[in-house]
Amino acid sequence: MDRRQVFLITLGLWLGTMAAFASIGAASASGMLHPWYLCYVAGVPVSGILLSLVLQAGIRRLETRSLTARWIRLIPLLLVIVVIQAAIDQWFYELMREVFGRKPTGEYMRAVALNVAVYIWVFVIQALIFELIAAMDRAARNARNAEDAREAARAAQIEALRNELNPHMLFNTFNGLSSLVLSGRNAEAEMLLERLSTYMRACLDGADAALVTLAEEIELVEAYLAIESVRFASTPDVRIDCPDDLAEAAVPRLILQPLVENALKYAVHPSRGAASVTVRAARDSGRLRLTVEDTGTGAGAVPPGTGRGLSIVSRRLETLFGADASVNAGRDESGFRVDMLLPLNAVALESTARPH
Template structure:
């Protein structure tokens, strides 16, 4: 039965793995070279390097099956006593294999003190000198394997959490958009039904325009953000529909910075604010009303959108008009931008209400 390699191991990492053991070997070679000179038994630099690299390359080769075994018999799984016992035995085997490999290597081409002696005598010397150190190296490999496994698990959990948060945010935004569309449709149909008793031809034209508007909204229903240019184009269609209902009682002013038309804004973010201004600010009044649309950049990196009416205004001591449109707008901004977006209702300059949105761009 085939055994999968640990998730953290990739073949493209082999050069980095070899470099790691080379660096460790070179550091021990330097230590060996300086120490031998200090005690009066100097060893040549080439001999020190060859000896140290042989030591640590053998460790590097044995570390691969040791790492696999450590991941296969993780100390944190069930039956921990059995797992610890397996790792203790594996550490002993690891140490003995290193001793055999290193002794054989020293006999072949690496000068080692005592190499001229018989292999059995060299083996006994290396066994006594290195057995417990080799065990320590094995447990360092086990520790490193567990650390890498924990890191990979942490990254995987983090990725899954981010994916779930993204899906949850998308679902919430979709739910908010689905809440907005029936609300808008109900208000539009209510306006048409009211007009039907006074002007059938105009009501018929409004119905045609409403169909075009809904088709345009459905085409963009899966988009969470659009450009400001697209948002204003949709708003123009909606305002044309409302102007048919109000005739000359509704005027629209635009103060839009052309440089901002390509900025990304939430889809259908302005229409409910305009609808709210008309319904609560202008419709109760008999006099002509005006809606002013503004887009500006108050500071670099920020986009400010305003929808202002000159209608009834906010009652004294009350927070302003709170309906489906404004609540929906606030909730969508929180979902898309968190605390980096701002939405406020404040008194307008001409007695009405100004809805202000600030977004990062």
Template sequence: MSGGGTMLDRLRAGFSHTALMPAVVIWGFGYVLVDLFAFLSGHSAPGLTFVFSPPMFALGVGLTLALDRLRLEMLARPPGLRWPLLVAAILAAAAVQSFFDLYWMRWVATVILPEWQAWALVFDPQRLATIGIMYLWTFCLALTLLWATRVSGAAEVTAARAASAEAAAARAEAAVLRLQLNPHFMFNTLNSISSLVLSNRKAEADRMIDRLCEFLRGSLYSDPTADVPLAQEIDSIDAYLGIEAARFGDDLDIDIDTAPDVSEAQVPNFILQPLVENAIKHGVSLARGRATVRVTALREADMLVLGVCNSVARRDGDPVAAPEEGQEGHARPRTGIGLANIRQRLANRYGSAARLETGPTDEGFRAVIRLPFVA
């Protein structure tokens, strides 16, 4: 049973080959038209000519496949040699098909259908020319369609490969953009854990290690190209801020405020972490006293609005500006994930439907992501 199924699959695959199937369709349709013309001209009853056409049909398909094979093998030849040989081969095939048609019909009229003898046994130059032109046109049409089929197939393969490469590049870009954790964060976290252990604050060190494991689990083991519920994104941010809170102690206040109706909204994985990291790195570290990092999420019509802002008391002379971009939007040298990378991720995922807005506030800096609300 398995062997029979395999044989059937092979037959189907062979029939659906780019050369065989179009040839069968073209010649089958051609002999349907021949039968129709024979009926309309009064030469035979409807369907009768078609009944005796299988030998001519098989010859036409075989010659078409042979011509197509010849065309493929001659692609490497110079055009001045390739085209004359191909034209000669097509003319020869049309002549063979025409004479086989005439003599096959003579045989059918002589042996099986005597009523056909009135037209099948009479040599008519006009009929011979008509048959020759018809077969010449059929071969040219078949080869043209086979060429177009192969060109279309090659274009589809190329397009599929390009789409696959583009998708792979997009996945790789998303992974790179999302997984570029700031090395300073890892260094500072591990250094803080070490300090807690050395100062015999093992309970705090254990909590910090748990938060770090929770954060890294969400960062490293999830699909970087997948969307996640906002609640999951907020959990990752909460774990990250928990680590930073252990580092800064009473100098850092954390405020996470999300509307109840947005927890299931789909967002790009780890889209908020770079903004929170910037708020810590370029806000809390510049504060003279307590600092606050606030994360908000709400829905405005069909848009999801995510905000990250810091509120700090800065040292005299410290500018209130973005860590990656000045107030005029000019890029500054940096390491890690920047605002430009977030914009690139949003553009890759949503096109012009999403955007990142940044700017200074009276007490710090604010970044807002606006993207389509998708539950």
């Protein structure tokens, strides 16, 4: 919600409060409001609006915290605002009486205490309204982020298919399947066909789930590696280290496969199998660290084509997790390394049931 909308809502709340005060004054004065009281009622919203905007700014500043943590900090601010408004109200009340030649009430502190009892309800109601507005804004923002994440996931899936499932790869895969069948190795052919089917279903799946379990993502990587072993007639040296207690961690769909693909393409295959790739998952200060590193290259520039894959990965993590996720990539003495940090089970998994 923009500042103009917040101001209009605040103005409406205080005009309602002013109308309530005027009604009370009219009832006590038998329907006739004195000029001094009208001036007092007209001046009440000025400080009230300013203090309401301070309260709304405090709620907005703390909106990233939990509801309990937010209100632990808001309650002292709310009490200070109430006391300030109660004191200003009574001071202005006395001033208008004096300006119009009426005697002061002589009960300033007692009147301020009564005003506190009134204004605490006024500002609590406003705070709850501001909380509701902030919650609606967060819900709308989350819905937009979820849709952006789904679009990014679909784009990544299409990109992965375009890069991997090309006619040459399919020709080699089906040629390998044919060779396995002709040589009587039907069990291996069936396993490879199942892996290819699993990989294609995961890439083409129309489900909207942007997140899968880490175990499912690793299964997809293994299916991809089975396809690669047919293409190059050897099993790539890829080591996967995923602790059992992280198997159910939520990760973006197809977040590891593009990085493994780059490592094979630019490190393992050019080295004719002398290099290896390691995929590792670990806890890091309450977050999930995913690492893909190879031993096929030394220090130097980023391999051609790798930058595009890293850009896609970075955009997807930013869309899903914002500032809570990061990607760092670079070369060391042994090869190229990509580190991803993301929240550990911070987002509830959507339905990821796979067809059988």
